[in-house]
Amino acid sequence: MVEETPILEFSQVALSFGDAEVLKKIDLALEAGKFYTLLGPSGSGKSTILKLISGQLQADSGKIYFEGKVINDVPAEKRRVNTVFQNYSLFPNMNVYxxxxxxPRLKKLPEGEIKEKVKEMLALVKLAGFEKREITELSGGQQQRVAIARALANDPEVLLLDEPLSALDYKLRKDMQQELRNIQKRLGITFVFVTHDQEEALAMSDWIFVMNDGLIQQNGTPEDIYDEPINHFVADFIGETNIVPGIMKEDYLVHFVGKDFENVDAGMRPNEQVEVVLRPEDLDLTDIDNGKLVVTIKDQSFRGDYYEIVAVDDDLNSWQVQATNPATIGARVGLTFDPEDIHIMRYNESEAAFDARLESYDEEEAEAALQAARDDQDGSGGHD
Incomplete structure (x- = not known):
């Protein structure tokens, strides 16, 4: 089977500004027709990647490919990409049309063809009938839609979106997330979206690149990134989480907060020091006799569809719990979770090593360990 050439590819691409390394030998490959997100904090290098794709910046080293051809020296105006910016960058002296x-006018297309293109694009972003409106008469969300329509009118093969929703209010932002996803699916072109908003990335993307300090920390589907974080940064950055130190005594058995717990991870060295991740939504409060841990409720806040509860165990580890019912501040209660809710991370494991460890899993052995853990849970719970 012949592999399809990526529409965009970075090979060992590096860039520095003075003594500051902005990108550190980045490798990535994007397939045509997918929604990609570059996710990370400010200064992680994600917007720099967009500028390298669009030709606004030049790499110090490495190669950038577009459909298999090196484009490092191709001028920005000749690249088949367009960018939607955070500040929209619309022409205030021109109306929407x-x-x-x-x-299209820069391309000297016939006016009749331009008219049809404008009509099609405005319908796509749900602004039909707005052709004669002045930009100053539009809301922020409407201006963002015009910016998207303007970029798409150039028929780009790749649309770059640099935090385009950050200036919008919460509800409008959620609406625009869905609109962008629908537009991408309808057109079938490649979207590369930059954001620092984890929820936004998880909701919109086919594939996410998590960035920090000029490096891709992890890439994968939203489910992979959330459920199987590779290191402390990814686990902590993607959603709320609980991370405690532990010891992987053997495959499928980890020791933390003074107890042994069956889990479904393997591939570490015996008695290796690890980090243990438990997501707040995977934890349940129960009575003390049925709890795997005993905790004291310290605080809680109402979040609309759940309560965000903070509890502390006897070793002063803090635990975040998401529950549908309120707790009583000061109460001593049990904390419980399932073996498959425990995720084990090696300290400073590379993505390549992480992937190799996952591929080495014996699925039948893992399933047998999980079943044994469930049987044990039905009986005694954990091991003291």
Whole structure:
């Protein structure tokens, strides 16, 4: 089977500004027709990658490919990409029609063809009938839609979106997330979206690259990134989480907070020091006799569809719990979870080593360990 050439590929791409390394030999490959997200904190290098794709910046070393051809020296205006910026960058002296028509006019397309293109793009972003509106008469969400329509009117093969929703209020932002996803699916072109918002990335993406300090920390589907974080940064950055130190005594058996617990992870060295991850939504409060841990409720806040509860165990480890019912501040209660809810991370494990460890799992052995853990849970719970 012949592998399809990526529409975009970085090979050992590096860039520095003075003494500051902004990107550190980045490798990535993007397939055509997918929604990709570059996710990370400010200064992680995600917007720099967009600027390298669009030609606004030049790499110090490495190669950038577009459909298999090196484009390092291709001028920005000749690259088949367009960018939607955070501040929209619309022309305030032009109305909606002229803003969207700007790119096709530069290409000297016939006016009749331009008119049809503008009509099609405005319908796509649900702004049909807004052609004569001045930009200053539009809301922030409407201006963002015009910016998207203007970019798409150039028929790009890749659309770059640099935090385009960050200036919108919460509800409008959620609506635009869905709109962008629908537009991408309808057009079938490649979207590369930059954000620092974890919830946004998880909701919109086919594939996520988590970035920090000029490196790709982990890449994968939203489910992979959330359920199988590779290191402390990814686990802590992607959603709320509980992380405690532990010792992997043997495959499928980890020791933390003074007890042994069956789990479904393997591939570590016997008695290796590890980090243990438990997501707040995977923890349940129960009575003390049925709890795997005993905790004291310290605080809680109402979040609409759940209560965010903070509890502390006898070793002063803090635990975040998401529960549908309120707890009583000061109460001593049990904390319970399932073996498959425990995720084990090696300290400073590389993504390549992580992937190799996952591939080495014996699925039948893991399933047998999980069943044994469930049987044990039905009986005594954990091991003291």
């Amino acid at each position: 002229d803003n969207v028509a700007f790119g």
